[in-house]
Amino acid sequence: MELDRKQSVASESAVLVGVQLSSDHGHAGQRHADRSYSDYDEEHPLEELTGLVESAGASVVGLLTQRRDKPDITTYLGSGKLEELQMLVEATEADVVVFDNNLSPAQVRNLEQALKVKVLDRTELILDIFSTRARTHEARLAVELAQLEYALPRLKRMWTHLSRLKMGVGMRGPGEKQLETDRRLVEKRIVDLRGELEKIHHRKQREVEGRSDRMTVSLVGYTNAGKSTLLNRLTDADVLAADKLFATLDTRTRRWRLPGWGPVLLSDTVGFIRNLPHKLIASFRATLEEAHQADLLLHVADASSPAALDQVRAVFEVLKEIGIEEKNCLLVLNKSDRVEDPNQIAMLQDRYPGAVAISSKTGAGLDALAIAVSDALSEHFVDADISFPVSDGKTMDYLSRYGEVLSRTYDGERAIVHCRIPRAYLGRLSGAEVCERADRPGAPRPQPDAAAGGDRPSDTQALDDQTVDDVA
Ligand SMILES: Nc1nc2c(ncn2[C@@H]2O[C@H](COP(=O)(O)OP(=O)(O)OP(=O)(O)O)[C@@H](O)[C@H]2O)c(=O)[nH]1
């Protein structure tokens, strides 16, 4: 069933509204739904919303902000501010008003009546962006579920929309009976979608578990931080990276040959955002399965953003919400080439010791990143001499494919291969003798880049990168 929601904002002109609430107001019920503003927001209150609106294909023609203790129950804004907004909408001939806050169905209805244009809140805007980006079957189902769950309490309003559009103002809307039928249809579809997504999630769980003998690293982070660009850079993948919020909605996994260690699996994931609607996170559970089961999370942050600290915090919050905050996690400060304030990186590293500064664009810092990842994963690897009959070509192939072969010697009929390989892979070797080296010197150090800010480690260049899981 397709809901004719008419909520897409593509190619429309938008006025943006942000209401800054005192952070400690005790307005139960609405408190959690509202986004909390930070110091950064006070300076650039609508910058992120502008990015979202532009990513949705609309253009911003006006901005309006207000500070309030708590939202007005009928229109969110105070009455004086609402008049100001009416004038702004008229003057700019805007098609739509987008709120940075989350609105109740009644508030949207009242605002639309007063303003005579479509009104969207932050969640609806994010859902709109997601719906235009979803490519895979799974992502489409996840978005549809989130949209319907959002729409259910708002069905009446949608009908009002349709009646205005199709029958003209003043015509009678649908009867209660029609509304009830629709509500039941939507509820049924929600149940079906949940069931279908649950099945996909189980399938995905088994799929990811099936790879549990491989080292897996997941890229997570704020939307637009550069996760896909980093994946592309490290693995020669061809994943869409774009200066848009929520460019990636589907997980991709590629093989990354970690210099000195051998290949690990690297996965891209959907970006996070402050106050990501809870239902949306739940719908994308299957997509986040990789991150759930990863041996290491690379938390990619845009270090050049003035909001970097807030964004890092927001990502940690979402990780907590989806139950994976305790994971082994390495913070990656990306876009170092664009950082203007020389203290910015130091400030972030001070706050998050061990964070690695890189540029996915120029390749600077990728050697240090490889070392940090090797260090973080080193407990999972063995450094060993593996001996097997010379005639056993299969074992040789296996070691070259899954490990990092450092030397090969022969002793009569036996080959002895010095190799670094994930410990879990050893179980697959039959007929080979494994002698672990006790004096393992920690994680191996790849050669430093020739020039600072130069190219990525040469070891990653001549790879047989392989698509492990292309869900497109
Ligand atoms: N200057 C600079 N730009 C970068 C760097 N890394 C990524 N970008 C740019 O940042 C934008 C976003 O990059 P993506 O890789 O799509 O970001 P993402 O984290 O995958 O974003 P979503 O999929 O939307 O969550 C693109 O325009 C990239 O070219 C970097 O190191 N330096």
Ligand SMILES: [Mg+2]
């Ligand atoms: Mg991406």
